[in-house]
Amino acid sequence: MKKYLLSGVVLVAIMFSTKDSIGQTGGLYKNTLKVGVSGGVAVPNNNVGGTVGLDLNYQYLVTNHFGVGVASGYQHYFGKENKVGIATLDNNSVGVIPVAALLRYYPQAKGIYAGADLGFGFLVGDEKVVNGGSVDRPDGGFYIRPQVGYHNRKWNFFAHYTNVFTGSDHYINVGGDVQKYNLGNIGVGVQYNIGLGYK
Numbered sequence: 527m528k529k530y531l532l533s534g535v536v537l538v539a540i541m542f543s544t545k546d547s548i549g550q551t552g553g554l555y556k557n558t559l560k561v562g563v564s565g566g567v568a569v570p571n572n573n574v575g576g577t578v579g580l581d582l583n584y585q586y587l588v589t590n591h592f593g594v595g596v597a598s599g600y601q602h603y604f605g606k607e608n609k610v611g612i613a614t615l616d617n618n619s620v621g622v623i624p625v626a627a628l629l630r631y632y633p634q635a636k637g638i639y640a641g642a643d644l645g646f647g648f649l650v651g652d653e654k655v656v657n658g659g660s661v662d663r664p665d666g667g668f669y670i671r672p673q674v675g676y677h678n679r680k681w682n683f684f685a686h687y688t689n690v691f692t693g694s695d696h697y698i699n700v701g702g703d704v705q706k707y708n709l710g711n712i713g714v715g716v717q718y719n720i721g722l723g724y725k
Contacts, residue, residue, distance in 0.1 A: 553635055554679055555721035558585045558593075564601075566688065566713020570706075573617040573655065574603040577688075577711045583628055583643075595628035597643040597671070601688070603709060605657075611703035615659070618652040622690055622709060624669045636678040643671040647690035647709070655696055655707060664692035664707065673715075682717040 560583040568574045579601035585593045601624070605617040626645025633639070647669035655661045668691045675684025689710035696707040 553590070554587060554593075554632065554677075555719060556587050557722035558587075558595075559583070559720040559722060560585060560682065560717040561720065562682070562715055562717030564686065564713055564715030566686070566711035568603065568708065568711045570708055570710070571606065572608060572706050572708050573605065573615075574620070574709065575606040577601055577603045577713065579622075581715060581717055583717070585628055585630065591632050593628070593630035593632065593641075595630075597626040597628040597645070598624055603711075608705055610698065610705045611700035613700045615698060615700075615705060616657040618654060618657055618663070620652070620663060620709070621650040622669070623648045623650060624671070626669055626671070632677065637676065638674070639677045639682075639684075640672075640674045642673065643669070645669050649690070649692075649709075655698060659698070661696060661698050664696050666690065667692040667709075679721075680719050682719065683714075684716075685712075685714050687712050 560581065562581040564581055565578045567576055579599055581599040583595060583597045585595035587593050601622040603620050605619040608615045608617060624643065624645055624647045626643040628643050630639060630641035646666055648666045649664055653662060655663045671686055671688045673684045673686035675682055692707055692709060698705045
């Protein structure tokens with residue numbers, strides 16, 4: 527019991543010791559427009575291969591360490607040919623426009639940070655999963671983008687996992703072999719911070 531109590535005291539001491547670290551070093555912007563680019567490799571890569579995109583985020587610092595806001599932009603997934611049973615499917619490319627809540631945690635004014643975007647991803651582009659096929663692509667789904675990276679006042683460099691959960695209604699069955707419809711990727715990105723007001 528004493529061990530757990532001591533651990534708790536140490537944790538609280540660490541939290542209070544970093545409480546004003548961002549403000550003391552000049553700090554991050556209170557209101558920030560984040561503009562950037564990102565790219566990744568599809569996981570799994572059933573119907574798409576790689577992805578590139580533009581990011582447009584707004585962030586408001588609630589405290590020196592916690593930011594909230596809105597995340598959007600455009601992510602383009604490149605369709606790929608996929609062998610399913612005896613057929614070769616020519617999958618269409620698809621675009622994702624996320625509308626998501628942005629959550630960020632900054633332990634220090636400059637250094638490692640972590641966060642996530644949670645919301646809905648709207649899908650745009652060809653209405654069919656496969657070129658010349660009959661199966662409709664989804665209109666969208668639950669969007670998630672956890673990330674971890676390095677930040678300072680002007681820049682964010684990060685690694686991310688992004689996924690749009692679209693359900694199983696858009697799978698293609700070829701003689702018992704199934705192609706699942708996936709819009710997930712792991713990748714990296716960079717964003718430039720445009721200050722709309724200092725802390």
